[in-house]
Amino acid sequence: MSFQFLHAALLWGMGLVFLPILIHLLRRRLVRRYQLPTFEFLLRTQRRITNRSRLRNWILLFLRVCAVGIIIFLASRPLLETEGGVTGIGWFPVHTVTVIDNSASMAFETEKGSRFDVAKRAVRRMIEDMSDADRMSIATTVGEPAAAPLEELQRREALAALERVRQTDGKGAPARVVQHALENASPKAGRRNVVVFSDFARGDWESFQIRNLKQWNPHVHLQFVRVAPEAGVEDLSFQNVKMKPWPPKAGFSFTIGARVFNRGEEKKSKVPVQLFVGDELQETIEVDLEPNGTSPVSFRVNAPEKGVLYGRLELPKDNLPATNRFYFAAGIGKRLRALVIDGDPKRGLQDSETFFVVNALSAAPLGGESPVLTRVVASYELNNVPWEEYDYVIACNLGRWPEQAKQGLRDFVEKGGGLFWATGELSSEKAAGLGWLPATTGGPVTLRPSRNLKITQGEEAHPAFSFLGANGERFFSALRLARITPLEPVRGGRALLELPDGAPMLVVGSVGSGQVMVWGSTCDRDWTDLAVRPVFVPFMRGVSDFLGGTRKGVSSSAVAGDSVEISATIPRVGEAIQIRGPAQEERAIQFTEKTPGIEAAPSEGLRLGKAGSGAAVAYYRDAWRAGFYRVLTPDEKHFVAVNVPASEANISLVEMSTLKEKLEKLDVRDLPADDSDPLRSILRLIDLGALLFLALGGIFVAEAFLADRT
Numbered sequence: 001m002s003f004q005f006l007h008a009a010l011l012w013g014m015g016l017v018f019l020p021i022l023i024h025l026l027r028r029r030l031v032r033r034y035q036l037p038t039f040e041f042l043l044r045t046q047r048r049i050t051n052r053s054r055l056r057n058w059i060l061l062f063l064r065v066c067a068v069g070i071i072i073f074l075a076s077r078p079l080l081e082t083e084g085g086v087t088g089i090g091w092f093p094v095h096t097v098t099v100i101d102n103s104a105s106m107a108f109e110t111e112k113g114s115r116f117d118v119a120k121r122a123v124r125r126m127i128e129d130m131s132d133a134d135r136m137s138i139a140t141t142v143g144e145p146a147a148a149p150l151e152e153l154q155r156r157e158a159l160a161a162l163e164r165v166r167q168t169d170g171k172g173a174p175a176r177v178v179q180h181a182l183e184n185a186s187p188k189a190g191r192r193n194v195v196v197f198s199d200f201a202r203g204d205w206e207s208f209q210i211r212n213l214k215q216w217n218p219h220v221h222l223q224f225v226r227v228a229p230e231a232g233v234e235d236l237s238f239q240n241v242k243m244k245p246w247p248p249k250a251g252f253s254f255t256i257g258a259r260v261f262n263r264g265e266e267k268k269s270k271v272p273v274q275l276f277v278g279d280e281l282q283e284t285i286e287v288d289l290e291p292n293g294t295s296p297v298s299f300r301v302n303a304p305e306k307g308v309l310y311g312r313l314e315l316p317k318d319n320l321p322a323t324n325r326f327y328f329a330a331g332i333g334k335r336l337r338a339l340v341i342d343g344d345p346k347r348g349l350q351d352s353e354t355f356f357v358v359n360a361l362s363a364a365p366l367g368g369e370s371p372v373l374t375r376v377v378a379s380y381e382l383n384n385v386p387w388e389e390y391d392y393v394i395a396c397n398l399g400r401w402p403e404q405a406k407q408g409l410r411d412f413v414e415k416g417g418g419l420f421w422a423t424g425e426l427s428s429e430k431a432a433g434l435g436w437l438p439a440t441t442g443g444p445v446t447l448r449p450s451r452n453l454k455i456t457q458g459e460e461a462h463p464a465f466s467f468l469g470a471n472g473e474r475f476f477s478a479l480r481l482a483r484i485t486p487l488e489p490v491r492g493g494r495a496l497l498e499l500p501d502g503a504p505m506l507v508v509g510s511v512g513s514g515q516v517m518v519w520g521s522t523c524d525r526d527w528t529d530l531a532v533r534p535v536f537v538p539f540m541r542g543v544s545d546f547l548g549g550t551r552k553g554v555s556s557s558a559v560a561g562d563s564v565e566i567s568a569t570i571p572r573v574g575e576a577i578q579i580r581g582p583a584q585e586e587r588a589i590q591f592t593e594k595t596p597g598i599e600a601a602p603s604e605g606l607r608l609g610k611a612g613s614g615a616a617v618a619y620y621r622d623a624w625r626a627g628f629y630r631v632l633t634p635d636e637k638h639f640v641a642v643n644v645p646a647s648e649a650n651i652s653l654v655e656m657s658t659l660k661e662k663l664e665k666l667d668v669r670d671l672p673a674d675d676s677d678p679l680r681s682i683l684r685l686i687d688l689g690a691l692l693f694l695a696l697g698g699i700f701v702a703e704a705f706l707a708d709r710t
Contacts, residue, residue: 020061020064020065020068056706059706060703060706063699063702063703063706064703066699067696067699067700067703070692070695070696070699071696074692074693074696093131093133093134093135093191094130094131094133094134094135094191094192094193095134095135095136095137095152095185095186095188095191095192095193096126096130096134096135096136096137096192096193096194096195097136097137097138097139097150097181097182097184097185097192097193097194097195098123098126098136098137098138098139098195098197099139099140099141099174099177099178099181099194099195099196099197099198100116100119100120100123100138100139100140100141100165100197101116101119101140101141101172101174101196101197101198101199101204101227102116102140102141102142102143102165102166102167102168102172103141103142103168103170103171103172103201103203103204103648104168104169104170104171104320104322104323104560104626104644104645104648105199105201105203105204105320105648105651106119106167106198106199106227107167107169107320107321107322108199108228108231108233108235108319108320108651109231109319109320109321110228110231110319110673111231111673111674112228112673112674113673114167115199115227115228115231115673116167118227118228118671118673119197119198119225119227119671120162120165122197122225122227122671123138123162123197124159124162126195127155127158127159127162128155128159130154130155130158132154132155134155135152135153135154135186136152136153136155136158137150137151137152137153137181137184138150138153138158138161138162138165139177139180139181139184140165140177141172141173141174141177141198141204142168142170142171142172142173142561142624143168143170143561143624144173144177144180149184150180150181150184152186166624168560168561168624168625169322169560169624169625169626169642169644169648170559170560170561170624170645170648171203171204171559171560171561171645171647171648172198172204173204174196174198174204174205174208175208175212175213178194178196178213178222179213179214181194181196182194182213182217182220182222185217185220187217191219191221192217192219192220192221193220193221193222193223194220194221194222194223195223195224195225196222196223196224196225197225197227197671198224198225198226198227199226199227199228199229199651199653200224200226200653200654200659201648201650201651201652201653201654202650202651202652202653202654203645203647203648203649203650203651204647204648205654205659206650206654208662209662210662210663210664210666211664222666222667223666223667223668223669224659224663224666224667224668224669225668225669225670225671226653226656226659226668226669226670226671227671227673228671228672228673229653229656229670230670230672230673231319231673233263233264233651233652233653234263234264234265234266234318234319235263235264235318235319235320235323235649235651236260236261236262236263236264236268236271236289236315236316236318236323236324237260237261237263237315237320237323237324237649238258238259238260238261238313238315238323238326238649239258239259239260239261239294239646239649240257240258240259241256241257241258241313241326241328242256242257242258243255243256243257243328244257246330246555247330247331247332247333247554247555248301248303248309248330248332248333249303249332249333250303250304250305250306250332250333250334251302251303251304251305252302252303253300253301253302253303254300254301254303255298255299255300255301256275256298256299256300256301256313256328257296257297257298257299258296258297258298258313258326259294259295259296259297260273260287260289260294260295260296260297260315261289261293261294261649262289262290262291262292262293262294263292263651263652264291264292265291265292266291267288267289267290267291268288268289269288269289270286270287270288271286271287271288271289271315271316272284272285272286272315272316273285273286273287273297273313273314273315274313274314274315275299275301275311275312275313275314276311276312276313276314277301277309277310277311278310278311282299282301282311283299285297285299297313299313303332304332305332306332306334307331307332308329308330308331308332308556308638308639309328309329309330309331309332310327310328310329310330310556310628310639310641311327311328311329312325312326312327312328312641313325313326320651322626322644322648323644323648323649325626325643326643327557327626327627327628327641327642327643328557328641329555329556329557329628329639329640329641330554330555330556330557331554331556331638335369335370335371335372335373336371336372336373336391336392336544336545336548336549337372337373337375337389337390337391337548338361338372338373338374338375338390338391338392338393338394338544338548339374339375339377339385339387339390339392339393339394340354340357340358340361340374340375340376340377340393340394340396341354341376341377341378341379341382341393341394341395341396341398342354342376342377342378342379342396342397343379343395343396343397343398343399343401343424343426343427344396344397344399344424344425344426345378345379352524353396353397353422353424353522353523353524354376354394354396354523355524356523356524356525356531356532356536357394357396357523357531357540358374358376360531360536360537360540360541361374361540361541361544362374363537363541371541371544372544372548375390379398379399379400379401380401380402382401382402382405382408382409383402383404383405385405385408387408387409387411387412387417388412390412390417391417391418391547391548391549392417392418392419392420392544392547392548393409393412393417393418393419393420394419394420394422394523395419395420395421395422395427396422396424396522396523396524397422397423397424397425397426397427397522397523398421398426398427399426399427400426406434409434410434410436410511412514413511413512413514413516414511414512414513414514415512415513415514416512416513416514417514418514418515418516418517418546418547418548419511419514419515419516419517419547420516420517420519420543420547421434421437421516421517421518421519422519422521422522422523423441423485423518423519423520423521423522424485424522424526424527425444427441427485436491436511437491437493437509437511437516437518438489438490438491438492438493438507438508438509438510438511438516438518439487439488439489439490439493439504439507439509439518440487440488440490441485441486441487441518441520442485442486442487442488443485443486444483444484444485445483445484445485445486446482446483447481447482447483447484450480450481450482451480451481451499451500452476452477452478452479452480452481452500453476453477453479453481453497453498453499453505454473454476454477454497454498454499454500455472455473455476455496455497456494456495456496456497456498456504459494459495459496460472460473462496462508462546463542463545463546464496464506464508464517464539464542464543464546465496465539465542466542466545467538467539467541467542468535468538468539468542475533475534475535475539476497476535478533478535479528479529479530479533479535480528480529481499481505481521481527481528481530482527482528483521483526483527483528484499484503484505484520484521484527485520485521486503486520487503487504487505487507487518487520488504489504489507489509491509491511492509492510493507493508493509493518494507494508494509495507496508496517504520505519505520505521506518506519506520507520513616515546515547517543517546517547556638556639556640556641557640557641557642557643558623558640558641558642558643559642559643559644559645560623560624560625560626560642560643560644560645561623561624561645562623562642563619563620563621563623564579564619564620564621564623564629564631564640565617565618565619566589566591566617566618566619566620566631566638567616567617572591572616573591573592573593573616574590574591574592575590575591575616576588576589576590576591577589577591577618577631577632578632579620579629579630579631579632580629580630580632581622581623581625581627581629582625582626582627582628582629582642583625583627587620587622589618589619589620590618591616591617591618592616592617592618593616593617623640623642625642626642626643626644627642628640628641628642629642656668656670
């Protein structure tokens, strides 16, 4: 039990208690004494009266000194520290901001429920102990908006808000949330408290320092409550889970390796480690674990030929179930399908417009297979092409061709397909009839002397150049162009390659949900030597991945708290899709049109589907629990594997001595799990203002009574 003062600086005014003494001394009368025998009888009587008067004066002096002292105390707002909750006796309302740690480590089980449950019970008792004038705000370390103001709630509203607080498997942000709580302590309240409930696990709190917080109002009382430290940290968890190769290739096997960590002080024998693929148990390995030791495990899994692969590693259930599972999911890779159109078919194979393009796309590593399946058609066969069977189209020197095919190609691109349009003698004619490309083409121009190419400034990181290494421009500076078709970017198109004088040679742009590239020369050796240069194969491979989507599988793994971005074709704007969570709960999210240049998902978020500048996107930001989230789109299903952040497996508690050093003499208390009255672990501040005011009134009454008698 101790005191604290809201305005401690005013205690310097205690020197004013000497003012009544000084006045008393100054008013003393200096009397000359004479011996007169005739007055001796009267003097004896006067002495008796004077003694009583002197006693009253001393009492008056004492009361006045006490009155001045009490006035100084009232101005400095004295508070008595005791145990029993944040509310107390006082004449001002109290505003309490309660911060509840709901990160993954708080799910650790004790004899009285999880640490999170123990913290909620303590907060519930605090709410029940509130007066009608008191207010409470509730914040959490996970999922709390960074800038949203905290609501000031009455008792019933606070109880309802507490019921809505849920345990998560995410990583906490204690420094940001504590700072937010300090800034939201209401200045209207006479007393303001911030109480933080947490297990103070190292994963979230090891780097926390109170000195790193911005300065806050000194009238806000900050205290920390450590929840159930006596429960220990006995736990099994996975560490360093690695899968190779990942994402897996269709029909091939891959390995899953991990280390099992025993955080307990006892040896564990024959601990089963299970591998589930889909919902079926595939294999079980037993390991022996020394105290605070690890043991490696390894599994081999065969990937399916197509679709989605998902599964999990699982340990026996213990005090922290969230760390006993590791989930994985991936979309199986596929070979891209490319349609190559020969606009000027010739008899000789090497004289064909498409010969070099097909060879570049069909290139494969030794013993491997090409990532692209190609089909070559002539311009007169386009009426019979099933456009929906292909991922992208490469049109080489395409001039006159059927009107029906022109509309089919445009529909194909607007729905998300890719198009590489290479010019030539025929395609430069008006008969090409494609007024929706991102560039206009002129008539053929001969360059004398021939010239090389350069990558447009700022476009070095474009996906089309992803296979060229760090300095891709060196490859284009060596080739020569003798004849070109001048290009002019329109409809949002921009240049990726240009001549030394800045004339565009490769223009890219969006048409609906698809991407279109216009090349201002040919794909054979007639106008340029690009097709026989070493750069041609990696360049066309980059173009292929950009227009048709990557040929690799897609990892669908995230950590709790990440957002998930789902991309689709533009016609789906306004359409809703369902997300089914680990507990089979479903939530609908809606597609909106993606604005070019605006990134709505955080960098650590997961992206699903084919993104384009004109794509429709939907965002899911409630993946707070570990497990599988099923994205139920109309045409396919995605599995997203969400895991506990690796830092949350570090549940070793910060020692009390270290914690007090970090918090620099702030109040830190322990809340045992079996405490029948959790308010005893919470500091109570009793405002002594009312009691001192009553005492001051009594002093004034006594002083007036004695002054009249004197």
